[in-house]
Amino acid sequence: MTRIVQLLMVESYTDTLLDALRLPAEQFEPLKADVIKRYEVYDAGSPIASSQYAMQERALHLLYDAAIRDGADEVIRDLKESELEVGTAELSRVEELFENAEVEGFRVSAMEARDAVMPLLTNFRFNVDFRSVATGQSALGEDRLITLLPFVSVRLSFDEVIASGSSNIVFQLNPPELKRLAQGLTRLSEKVAEASSGNVELSILELEGE
Numbered sequence: 001m002t003r004i005v006q007l008l009m010v011e012s013y014t015d016t017l018l019d020a021l022r023l024p025a026e027q028f029e030p031l032k033a034d035v036i037k038r039y040e041v042y043d044a045g046s047p048i049a050s051s052q053y054a055m056q057e058r059a060l061h062l063l064y065d066a067a068i069r070d071g072a073d074e075v076i077r078d079l080k081e082s083e084l085e086v087g088t089a090e091l092s093r094v095e096e097l098f099e100n101a102e103v104e105g106f107r108v109s110a111m112e113a114r115d116a117v118m119p120l121l122t123n124f125r126f127n128v129d130f131r132s133v134a135t136g137q138s139a140l141g142e143d144r145l146i147t148l149l150p151f152v153s154v155r156l157s158f159d160e161v162i163a164s165g166s167s168n169i170v171f172q173l174n175p176p177e178l179k180r181l182a183q184g185l186t187r188l189s190e191k192v193a194e195a196s197s198g199n200v201e202l203s204i205l206e207l208e209g210e
Contacts, residue, residue: 001074001078002066002070002071002074002075002078003065003066003069003070004062004063004066004070004075004078004079005078005082007062008078008079008082008083008084009082013059013062014084016055016056016058016059017056017059017060017063018084018085018086018090019052019056020056020057020059020060021086021089021090021093021094022089022090023056028093031053031056031057031060032060032093032096032097034057035057035060035061035064035097036064036097036100038057038061039061039064039065039068039104060097063075063094063097064097064098064101067097067098067101067105068101068104068105069105071105072095072098072101072102075094075098076091076094076095076098079091079094119158119159119160119162120158120159120160121156121157121158122157122158122159123156123157124154124155124156124157125154125155126152126153126154127152127153128150128151128152129150129151129152129153129172130148130149130150130151131148131149131151132146132147132148132149133146133147133148133149134146134147135147150175151172151173151174151175152172152173152174152175152178153170153171153172153173154170154171154172154173155168155169155170156168156169156170
């Protein structure tokens with residue numbers, strides 16, 4: 001049983017899903033392409049759009065997500081065992097949608113395993129601010145000279161509460177540290193690109209027990 005089973009008992013969902021699966025080919029193909037293309041950035045928590053196209057895209061997205069996370073064959077079995085009037089034509093459309101679901105499933109599982117180890121940075125913001133400092137007197141010796149010193153305020157947001165007791169942390173960077181940070185991020189980006197290229201040799205060191 002997959003996560004789609006309960007939705008298959010909701011009439012408004014099944015009506016929209018069947019409408020999408022029964023679209024003419026020239027309408028279904030771009031809809032299917034949008035579902036697959038926008039899967040990673042799809043915001044399931046966003047308000048439900050009112051247009052028919054958006055509702056059909058959401059219905060197919062939920063079906064596609066279930067196939068990725070629970071298995072395409074299992075979702076198809078749930079469709080067949082449901083009370084929906086799903087015929088050969090509709091199942092053929094579903095199989096088209098699920099064509100790359102297994103590969104996508106491995107990618108999603110890998111990303112979730114990667115992100116589950118530590119808090120995940122979800123947002124960040126850098127602002128240039130100034131702090132006023134009295135540095136002396138004017139040439140007339142009456143008014144103090146005020147110097148504005150620049151610094152960068154940084155706000156990092158995470159997907160869970162961290163050691164500070166909040167999901168956000170705010171701190172400042174002075175210009176020298178900002179320059180070092182920029183250089184470090186550039187070097188890090190180069191290393192990530194190299195690792196992602198597949199041109200990295202890995203070896204496993206076997207440790208002998210005592």
